[in-house]
Amino acid sequence: MDSVVNVAALLVFPGGLFVIAAGLFYEWIDRKIIARLQNRLGPRWFQPFADTVKLLAKEEIVPERVNPILFVALPLTALAGALTAALYVPMAGLKPAFSFPGDLIVTVYMLSLLTLCTGLAGATTRDRFSLVGATRTLTQLFAYEAPFLLALLGPAIAAGSWQISEITAYTETHVWILVTQPIGFIVALIGLMGKLELPPFDSPEAETEIVAGALTEYSGRGLAIFHLGKGVELVIGLTLITSFYLGGLSNPLAFVLKTVGLLVVLAALQSLMTRLRIDQTVGLWWRYGALLVLVQWLILFVIQIV
């Protein structure tokens, strides 16, 4: 019986099908809101799903002089990493499927796997746009990763645990951490935008310079899987930030309301800003992001000691 539950957790809920479907749905909300803010109509509700089906049905072209195993395995690894991360977060406001002390770190690095795989996917091909895109993707990874992780560790310190379920239990019973650690919230939110390569941090896939960045050579199945992975990452990122900073996720309704609310904020930010150059992105993170979050930590420690 136990094994059946475990397989279901992996393939149906909270990992697998549920989180993929949620990813597609959240992607639609994101696209729709941006479109409305930009005075466009935007896609219909099933558009991300239709895109995925179309891409899956298409021929996957493996470019010349590329290791075919690597080329096929990278998107799968990326999606697997994102799906694994879904097991440790309070998806849909329910208890995480699995939990152990320190799973916060594992989850964050599972999410980084997607970025890493994207970077590698770009670097394995000989396409010049891919190479520049891969360089930018990995550069950006080093820019936002540390501040983002530090921002997520803020609530962990407040809760006194590095276990996501315990942090969530803490945030549900206390005042929203958004109020007590506002700087950390801002850094985490912007870090998520950097992680997902959303505007203004979309220079790794700036179409007017390097076409589609690291994924230029991907078509068909590989591209679809990378897209799915990104959708999953969006859901998990939103879940993490809401459960840490916005008073936890005690039930499915709170989950939907809070994560969609946060997504609206993300969409508004995306449509307001001009793309940053990669050097400006790195500068922003290390000059302001990292410093801000360290200031947050300092305040936190001072309060705890006092």
Add this chain to the structure above:
Amino acid sequence: MTAVISPKKEKFIIPIGPQHPALKEPGHFEFAVDGEIVTEATVRLGYVHRGIEKGAEARNWTQNLYLVERICGICSHIHALTYALGVEVLAEVEVPPRAQAIRVLVAELERIHSHLLWFGVAAHEAGFDTLFMYSWRDRETIMDILEALTGNRVNYSANVLGGVKFDISDEQRKVILDGLDFLEKRTHHYLDVATSDGMFLQRTRGIGITRLQDAQRLGIVGPTARASGVMRDVRVDAPYAAYDMFPINIVVETAGDLEARFVVRLKELFESFRLVREILDNLPPGDLQAKRFPRRIKPGEVISRVEAPRGEVFYYIRSNGSDMPERVKVRTPTLCNMASVLSLAVGHHLADMPMLLVGIDPCFSCNDRGVSICSSQGEHGRWTWERLRQFGIDYYANKV
């Protein structure tokens, strides 16, 4: 266009074009990069050479009016206007002042539409799609006005040799004025965005600075030159059509960076709004067309220049006494400005390249002329048909 082809060296080259999301028309740019910094830039043009100049020699004077209008989709009126002004001088035909005023009116409306289009494209290249969508939505106003006025959105065909085709009715006058009021409000907002939005300024302020002496040395024209402090505008320097009746104030900035180019173009919009209103209020009475226009034009040659939205358009027209021109030579402003992109590119970030390129408001179809290739291994000059044919045969023979 003369391109210098140097032998390939070991460099990491980012090709932009002929097919690339940043380009709306085909052109080929090669940027050698060191990391993110561009160390070398070359351009190859000519992908959309259409043989219009040659085609003009096989059409009569009137037919050419419609041919040259198709050189550029954005400034179609300007080309027809330049051609018509030149041919009218050759034929010694006096154009009624009302017709000239209406020509200027359409030219200024076209400038408004062109500058708004450019503004949107530039915002898109910077990765600010919201601004792109909004400015193009507002541009629809001017497109609707042009359609209401001429019946067409793109190739207006406002000109005939010796005048214009249509008059302006009271209803049309009201449509234009209402549209301009709306656009003026929006343009104030855009100017505010272009000069105060911090994120946008990070991509424009101090990027691609062209100094005054460089602008003069490279022979840059149009708003691009005026953003570097060059006082050059054909509408002021050599007023044509009705610009002596309705003078414009030249808009100049001195910074020479991308921001200055935004400011110059947006401020020119206000100047255009003012001029259109002035013309509508003081439209001179009279005919719309000259009484008679000769079918054959006596031998002679003429140079005709006007200020297109992108800069100076130059026509050289020669007649040999028949009903067709012997030669029509066109030079469009993009060609004059292209050199500035290449000279600016070196030392800038790869991410700035699309912005720098768009900063001159390029129009590739307009500027593509016959190409003479100067190779560094000798081989100058023109290729004969025989040589071109032999080249093709050799190319495919060696390819296998």
